[in-house]
Amino acid sequence: MKDTDRRQPDLFDLIHAFVTASLEGELTADEVKYMERLLSHSAEARRLYTQYIDTTVRLPRALALLELAKQTSKAIPHRRPPWCRHRRPSNRLFSGFLAILVGVRGAS
Amino acid sequence: MNTTPTEQRARAEDRDGQFLALLGQHEARLAACVHAMIPGWQDAEDVLQETKVTLWREFASFQPGTDFLAWAQQVARYQARSFMRQRQRQRLMFSDELFDVLLEQFSYTPEEEDRRRIALMECAKRIGNRGCELFRLRYGERRKIKDVAAEPGRSVAGVYGALSRLRRRLAECLENRSRAEDHL
Numbered sequence: 001m002k003d004t005d006r007r008q009p010d011l012f013d014l015i016h017a018f019v020t021a022s023l024e025g026e027l028t029a030d031e032v033k034y035m036e037r038l039l040s041h042s043a044e045a046r047r048l049y050t051q052y053i054d055t056t057v058r059l060p061r062a063l064a065l066l067e068l069a070k071q072t073s074k075a076i077p078h079r080r081p082p083w084c085r086h087r088r089p090s091n092r093l094f095s096g097f098l099a100i101l102v103g104v105r106g107a108s
Numbered sequence: 109m110n111t112t113p114t115e116q117r118a119r120a121e122d123r124d125g126q127f128l129a130l131l132g133q134h135e136a137r138l139a140a141c142v143h144a145m146i147p148g149w150q151d152a153e154d155v156l157q158e159t160k161v162t163l164w165r166e167f168a169s170f171q172p173g174t175d176f177l178a179w180a181q182q183v184a185r186y187q188a189r190s191f192m193r194q195r196q197r198q199r200l201m202f203s204d205e206l207f208d209v210l211l212e213q214f215s216y217t218p219e220e221e222d223r224r225r226i227a228l229m230e231c232a233k234r235i236g237n238r239g240c241e242l243f244r245l246r247y248g249e250r251r252k253i254k255d256v257a258a259e260p261g262r263s264v265a266g267v268y269g270a271l272s273r274l275r276r277r278l279a280e281c282l283e284n285r286s287r288a289e290d291h292l
Contacts, residue, residue, distance in 0.1 A: 023250070
């Protein structure tokens with residue numbers, strides 16, 4: 001068993017389990033009552049819970065936008081802007097510099 | 109003076125546009141508020157749909173320039189109570205007192221709204237392709253864990269654990285970004 005499985009469940013685990021049961025359609029009245037008590041007494045639990053819900057609601061939209069961005073970048077052929085077309089010589093400059101170094105060493 | 113049919117149509121289109129713009133601007137936060145108030149995901153989705161229909165029907169009573177989200181939240185609260193009462197599911201709902209306290213967590217500015225959206229996009233990028241795929245199946249397509257686990261090489265416990273780890277990583281990323289921005 002991994003260490004993460006052995007540790008005590010924290011607030012995040014409780015909220016994750018609660019929202020998972022909600023998404024699965026398996027939430028019971030007792031679980032709702034338990035969460036009501038937890039959220040009523042802990043500001044940190046309320047902050048984490050609303051952040052978790054907010055993220056769960058927004059996540060599909062964020063993923064759809066990421067997917068759209070991927071598809072768009074595939075559809076548009078990647079072209080260098082005109083001012084980047086002649087950037088390659090920097091590599092040539094580097095290999096020239098190497099050749100000089102090797103030459104110097106070879107000569108010595 | 110009586111208005112012509114053309115003027116009436118133009119006014120109605122203008123009203124449609126205003127409504128859609130306001131709903132588009134506040135929809136994510138309204139959805140989050142409804143889901144926070146009603147823990148059962150499907151119940152909350154149904155209430156959200158009914159709320160949007162009511163908002164549209166009652167939009168004539170909305171005063172332009174006032175707080176659309178506050179108005180929408182009040183409509184949602186009423187819809188939630190009546191929906192859950194009709195289905196005798198009030199026991200699967202938080203109290204009004206808790207809902208008011210939770211609502212405070214959602215009272216942030218449009219700038220904060222933009223910041224949250226961008227932060228989530230940036231953090232979702234760091235989850236990797238496999239993580240994004242798991243999220244897409246689970247939260248985009250709303251598949252149950254056992255259905256996600258039905259694919260080769262996956263188990264129910266494995267999917268639950270992977271989602272838990274990914275969600276924690278996402279939450280930590282969002283926290284770190286929020287903390288870094290607070291220090292700017």
